[in-house]
Amino acid sequence: MIRDERIPADQLRRIDEEIRSDWPTGDEVDFEEAIRYHESLPDRKRFADVLESADKPLLQPRAGVPRLEDQIELLEYLHGEGKADLLPTTIDSYTRDNEYEKAQEGLENARETGEDTLNGFPAVNHGVEGCRKLIEAIDAPIEVRHGTPDARLLAAITFAGGFQSFEGGPISYNIPYTKRHGLEETIERWQFVDRLAGAYTERGVRINREPFGPLTGTLVPPSIAIAIMLIEGQLAATQGVRSITLGYGQVGNVVQDVAALNALQKLGDEFLPDEVVVTTVFHEWMGGFPPDEARANGVIGLGGMTAAIAQPDKVITKSPQEFQGVPTKEANAAGLRTTRQVIDMAIEQNIDIDGIQEEQDLIERETRCLMDTVLEHGDGDVVQGTLKAFESGALDVPFAPSDSARGAVLPARDDDGRVRIFEWGDLAMDDDIKEIHKARLSRRADTEGRDQSFRMVADDVDAISDGKLIGRPQ
Numbered sequence: 001m002i003r004d005e006r007i008p009a010d011q012l013r014r015i016d017e018e019i020r021s022d023w024p025t026g027d028e029v030d031f032e033e034a035i036r037y038h039e040s041l042p043d044r045k046r047f048a049d050v051l052e053s054a055d056k057p058l059l060q061p062r063a064g065v066p067r068l069e070d071q072i073e074l075l076e077y078l079h080g081e082g083k084a085d086l087l088p089t090t091i092d093s094y095t096r097d098n099e100y101e102k103a104q105e106g107l108e109n110a111r112e113t114g115e116d117t118l119n120g121f122p123a124v125n126h127g128v129e130g131c132r133k134l135i136e137a138i139d140a141p142i143e144v145r146h147g148t149p150d151a152r153l154l155a156a157i158t159f160a161g162g163f164q165s166f167e168g169g170p171i172s173y174n175i176p177y178t179k180r181h182g183l184e185e186t187i188e189r190w191q192f193v194d195r196l197a198g199a200y201t202e203r204g205v206r207i208n209r210e211p212f213g214p215l216t217g218t219l220v221p222p223s224i225a226i227a228i229m230l231i232e233g234q235l236a237a238t239q240g241v242r243s244i245t246l247g248y249g250q251v252g253n254v255v256q257d258v259a260a261l262n263a264l265q266k267l268g269d270e271f272l273p274d275e276v277v278v279t280t281v282f283h284e285w286m287g288g289f290p291p292d293e294a295r296a297n298g299v300i301g302l303g304g305m306t307a308a309i310a311q312p313d314k315v316i317t318k319s320p321q322e323f324q325g326v327p328t329k330e331a332n333a334a335g336l337r338t339t340r341q342v343i344d345m346a347i348e349q350n351i352d353i354d355g356i357q358e359e360q361d362l363i364e365r366e367t368r369c370l371m372d373t374v375l376e377h378g379d380g381d382v383v384q385g386t387l388k389a390f391e392s393g394a395l396d397v398p399f400a401p402s403d404s405a406r407g408a409v410l411p412a413r414d415d416d417g418r419v420r421i422f423e424w425g426d427l428a429m430d431d432d433i434k435e436i437h438k439a440r441l442s443r444r445a446d447t448e449g450r451d452q453s454f455r456m457v458a459d460d461v462d463a464i465s466d467g468k469l470i471g472r473p474q
C-alpha cells in the first residue's frame, strides 16, 4: 500500500535502471556528472533562485517546437522580443504519452521536410546532450512544461540536461489529462520524479516543482484547485523538494481570482513544511478564447490586471491566437507584452476592492473542508487519503475525463461571475457553505428569470469566447 513516505534509495536506483531502457537516450543520464553540470551553470540560469528573488510577478509563456535549432530561436525571440523573464520548453503530446518511437518519427520528419507535425519539443529523443545545447544557448532559466502521467524518464533526462523546473503532478497531470492511468499508479510514479528532484536538491541543485493548478481549465472552483495544489505540494515536499510553485487558473472574476491567489499563498505556507519555499503562479484564462484577436487581448489584459493586484510570483501568459491553437512566436511575444503593459501600469496603483477578504475567507474555509476530508480518509496519510477521498467523491473535479474522479460536481457562475457549485455530488463541504453558494446562484437565477440548471453551466463554458463572462440567456 503506497503512503506519503520518502521512497528509499534502493527503490530510486531500481526505478532509474528500469526507465533508462525505455529509450536509448536514457543511458546518457549520469547523476554525479549531472550535478557537476548544474554547478557549472551561472546564477541567472538557476530557476528557483531567479523566481524566488524577484520583487514583482515574472512572466513566462508556453513554447515548444520539435527541432533543437528552432526551439533555441523561438526561446531567444520570446526572451528578446517578448521580454519573458522565465522560459518554457513545452513537450509534445507523443512524449507525454511515452510514445518515444512516434516522437522520433515526428522529429526526423521535421528535420527532413521542415514540417512540424509534433506539437512540442521531444526532450527524451533530444536526450541529455540536446537539452544541454538548449540550456547553453538561452540566457534565462527554462522550465519543462508538459502533461505527462508517467514523467519518470522525461524528468531523468531533462534534469540531467540542465533544466531546474518541472511542471505537473500525479493528480493534476492525471485527472484532466488521461483516462487510462489510475491515480495510485501516477502517485507512485510521481513520487519517483519528486524523489529525483529531491536528490538533486540535497546536492545543492534546487529543482523547482510546479503542480498544474488549472486542472481541467474550465470553471474549476478555486477551493478544489487549491486543495489539489496543497496535496501535490505535500507529496513533493515529502520526497525532498524544497522549491514549490503552486498554481491557479484565472476564472475571470477579479475579486475571486485575487482572493484565490491570496488563499493559495497563505494555505501553501501553512500546509507545506517550513523548509519549503512556496511561490505561486497565475495562469491566464485557460478556457475557450474569443477568435477575434482584439477580444483575446482583452482577456489577456484582464489577466494582467488581476496579477497586478494579487502579485503572484509568476504569470503564465496566453497569446491573442489562443483560439487558433499553438501561436506564432510573434503572437506569443505579443501576449507577453500585453500582460506586461497592464501589470506595469497597474502594479503601482493601490487598488483596494471590497469583498476580496470575504471571498478569501470563504475559499480558505472550503479548502480546509477538503483537506480535512483527505486527512480523515487516510488516517493522516495524504496518499491514502487522496485515493480514498476521490473514490468516495469527497474530493472531486468537475468535467474530469479521468475515471479517477467522479466528475459529479457541477460549477456555475453566480450573478457576479464568481464560480460557485450547484451540484455538489459527494464533495465534503460544510452545509452552511453550500447554503452560501445556493443563495448566490439563486440570485443569478432571479436576475435571469430561470431556474438554476445545467443550462447555466453550458452557457458559462462558452461565455468568454463569446465575449462575456457570465452565460446570460439570449
Ligand SMILES: CC[C@H]1O[C@@H](n2cnc3c(N)ncnc32)[C@H](O)[C@@H]1O
Pocket: 062, 063, 064, 065, 090, 119, 120, 121, 318, 322, 325, 326, 327
Ligand atoms: C495547456 C494548454 C495551453 O498550452 C498551449 N500550448 C500547447 N502546446 C504549445 C506549444 N508547443 N507552444 C506554445 N503553446 C502551447 C496551448 O496554446 C494552450 O494555451
